[in-house]
Ligand SMILES: Cc1cc2nc3c(=O)[nH]c(=O)nc-3n(C[C@H](O)[C@H](O)[C@H](O)COP(=O)(O)O)c2cc1C
């Protein structure tokens with residue numbers, strides 16, 4: 263299995279700058295700064311079909327192209343290391359494995375949009391990762407890859423680490439822009455897009471940690487090489503899949519984009535925990551839909567998932583077995599979403615706690631048959647919310663009712679949780 | 683009131699940035715590391731340094747999980763209640779902690795040593811069930827392991843976090 267992002271992975275330590283450079287690290291940056299027009303960098307990412315790994319799958323190159331030539335300075339390049347989606351831990355593993363590819367990616371993207379201010383936004387529970395990044399930023403600067411006039415190119419860039427204090431909505435790119443400015447982190451609906459008016463009304467390009475880490479490799483080896491890393495011709499690159507829940511070996515694995523779910527679970531995560539049978543999984547974190555067993559062989563890439571009516575999300579697979587109560591699991595996630603709602607808009611602020619209460623009633627054995635259509639109606643209603651948090655929150659509920667209505671019915675009929 | 687030398691330390695942290703309020707998290711974390719929590723008085727002091735109104739600081743302080751606006755114990759224990767930890771025994775971990783400390787969520791032990799709080803998924807689902815103490819992560823928790831951790835914290839206040847900076 264070709265390892266790109268994890269090629270310097272060691273079980274017990276972080277790859278050093280020297281090790282990263284020995285494997286070709288910072289050669290892409292050197293080439294870009296000496297001979298690549300900015301448009302070429304953007305075109306390479308576009309040709310490589312680099313899709314945003316933060317969950318939405320938006321083409322990275324296209325995002326950079328929306329920063330106008332004439333846009334004002336200074337411009338911002340933000341690395342989104344908030345990673346608060348339940349079940350997701352790939353960015354943490356990546357930072358703890360080989361942090362310089364993230365830093366190099368930021369500088370290259372920074373150059374392609376002429377952003378001289380880089381900010382890594384990182385969650386509070388990743389304090390160690392934050393310190394690693396601060397230390398390695400200093401090392402990159404000492405080696406001449408950061409700071410004024412990088413490698414004599416005339417392009418300058420500084421990167422700093424911005425710590426968050428724990429709130430899921432800060433991962434949403436516009437809320438994050440508010441958070442970075444020291445403002446209350448509520449989202450801002452476009453237009454204008456952040457690439458036009460972001461931090462302090464200046465152009466701001468935000469990317470997920472994993473997206474940025476792919477960039478140097480694309481520059482160095484070419485778009486075709488990157489596309490060919492995938493499991494089939496309609497996908498591109500590798501993907502960091504995290505697997506947790508009822509499997510033998512939970513962990514984060516770099517596999518071809520489009521690897522089948524069955525292979526991810528059975529081969530790479532060591533199969534189900536002994537004595538457990540697969541019931542379902544959330545394929546991309548808590549804001550994706552429960553996947554029915556009939557899709558156990560599905561190819562895990564953005565397109566294939568979308569065609570099947572699902573979302574790849576962050577590619578973080580949470581595996582549930584036959585003995586785990588899905589009403590209980592959904593209730594747990596709805597507690598999370600209701601608590602994390604930023605409170606800005608009514609459908610989410612009021613709707614999510616209402617859905618949580620209905621689920622709590624069903625789980626406690628006090629549910630009524632009418633609760634099922636009510637929950638369905640609410641799952642649709644919260645799509646009226648201001649940002650994508652609430653529709654994401656509705657995904658487990660809606661899919662619970664679509665694929666596992668029997669289980670919900672059993673709770674209502676028996677006036678108790680059949681699993682307890 | 684913030685002692686003068688500490689105020690200078692904070693001021694240095696902010697110095698040179700165009701928009702001081704961008705540094706609010708760093709300032710609050712530095713204050714909490716020193717004083718445990720963000721009291722009304724410290725909040726007002728911080729607001730002055732950040733060129734914000736106390737209300738603006740309050741707006742942000744109340745938004746986040748790891749900003750404490752009330753006194754907390756010497757060690758703040760955040761137990762993950764995310765869905766993976768829920769599946770892998772969060773309830774029994776919590777029962778054990780409650781029993782050992784004699785407190786519930788939101789409470790501090792009478793000797794002021796420990797505060798117990800929940801937290802959402804902390805991104806260590808591959809090592810669930812997990813918890814955070816003083817912003818260090820502890821995974822694969824069992825009652826025995828919790829006892830060891832608590833004992834270490836009680837003895838030398840350092841702890842053996844398994845999140846030592848490597849994988
Ligand atoms: C509620 C919510 C939380 C999000 N959290 C994250 C996050 O923690 N990390 C992340 O990279 N993207 C997160 N996103 C997606 C970002 O808004 C944004 O699309 C992404 O950072 C862009 O980077 P990409 O193009 O590289 O994927 C979140 C979105 C929503 C709606």
Ligand code: SF4
Pocket residue numbers: 431448449602603604605606607608610611647648649650651652
């Ligand atoms: S959907 Fe929720 S998180 Fe998004 S703006 Fe509305 S209240 Fe805030």
Ligand code: FES
Pocket residue numbers: 348349350762763764765766767768802803804805806807808810811812
């Ligand atoms: S659910 Fe507990 S660490 Fe992710």
